[in-house]
Amino acid sequence: MSRQTVKTKIVFSDSFDPWYNLALEEFLFHKVEKNQIILYLWQNQNTVVIGRNQNPWKECRCTLLEQDGGKLARRLSGGGAVFHDLGNLNFTFIMDRELYDLHRQLQVILGGVNSLGIQAEFTGRNDLTVDGKKFSGNAFYFEKDKAYHHGTVLVHVDGEKVGKYLQVSKEKMAAKGVQSVQSRITNLRNCLPNLSIEEMKGTLMESFQSLYGACSDPMHITDGDYDLSGLYEKYSSWDWRYGKTPQFDLVLETRFPWGGIELGFTLRQGKIIDSTIYSDAMNAHLIQEISASFLNRTLNSAELLLALESLQIQEEDQMILQDMKEWIDKKVKDV
Structure with a gap:
């Protein structure tokens, strides 16, 4: 052009x-x-x-x-x-x-x-x-x-x-x-x-x-x-x-080089019925897609990793997704 x-x-x-x-x-x-x-x-x-x-x-x-x-x-x-x-x-x-x-x-x-x-x-x-x-x-x-x-x-x-x-x-x-x-x-x-x-x-x-x-x-x-x-x-x-400020059943929090993550889940009979991610990561859309992918999943690391793997993302976001996978795999196993 x-x-x-x-x-x-x-x-x-x-x-x-x-x-x-x-x-x-x-x-x-x-x-x-x-x-x-x-x-x-x-x-x-x-x-x-x-x-x-x-x-x-x-x-x-x-x-x-x-x-x-x-x-x-x-x-x-x-x-x-x-x-x-x-x-x-x-x-x-x-x-x-x-x-x-x-x-x-x-x-x-x-x-x-x-x-x-x-x-x-x-x-x-x-x-x-x-x-x-x-x-x-x-x-x-x-x-x-x-x-x-x-x-x-x-x-x-x-x-x-x-x-x-x-x-x-x-x-x-x-x-x-x-x-x-x-x-x-x-x-x-x-x-x-x-x-x-x-x-x-x-x-x-x-x-x-x-x-x-x-x-x-x-x-x-x-x-x-x-x-x-x-x-x-x-x-x-x-x-x-301000948005909603729900009382989460589970909150996981960490900081990566690309931004902080606070992940909140509301659960019903072991399933995630509400998922919210607070983050200062630059890619706002990606954070929302990750949060939405967890909805209606069972709270176990295998299910959440499948959710993350289902996302269609840009090449430059692969590092973020990989960091999230490794963190989720460890933290949810520890829950």
Whole structure:
């Protein structure tokens, strides 16, 4: 596909409401055209956003956040919990799936940051860092013919609030080799003290257009420009954000290099009648498929291994499946 023919668009949200901004993100995702890529820039005020399969009660001090006037939001993509305030700029690349190229998309962010004289790099499974500390986490979502890749750019986020509202497991901190989430992240203002959100927007727009081609003036979307009522209702609903919190008969928990797993089973006469997996793994769809595969199976390792072997998965997910098989085989035998 010729890069010269790619259609480009830049969209700003003028809202700071996370439920509205996530609704707009999904709206743009469903509207993206063949051979088009959209750069969507947005900000949330005093918000914790959790990954598609995460347990809000374990990731966020939800009551404290809401008492302080903050909001909990859940996105479509996998990955871990993040705190947003107006010192953070969110970006989303929304595109025809044939255009998906993670390294090229990340080059937009790295190119923009580097053009400011800040030396940034891509490290780990989804982080952009400066001097070993993360200023941007990234997550991804795919459907048949569309994809999006979104992330954060920490310009001057309130680090105290990050520690106040996020509660990260000791196992995850140990895996990262740090003492706290605050010690692992950094603001770009630590490198460039006068950096503003507007300047960051400008440099990302320039970098985007230099890589993908010039486009018309950015669209500024305000509440009421599109009918997002159905999507807004979804993202603001209790069921979407918190979901059910069943009393499981059996809970198994571990951490792999690719993410943590908390597997909960509800049983009736030895059969699994409900299966829930909480995880910060990046592949949200795969985690849901694994969870669904256990339904109506007898609780023994042979049955659960058959369930996992029945899944049709991509080559890049084989390692995850193999890790799950070995863990399930050992843990269920021990039950």
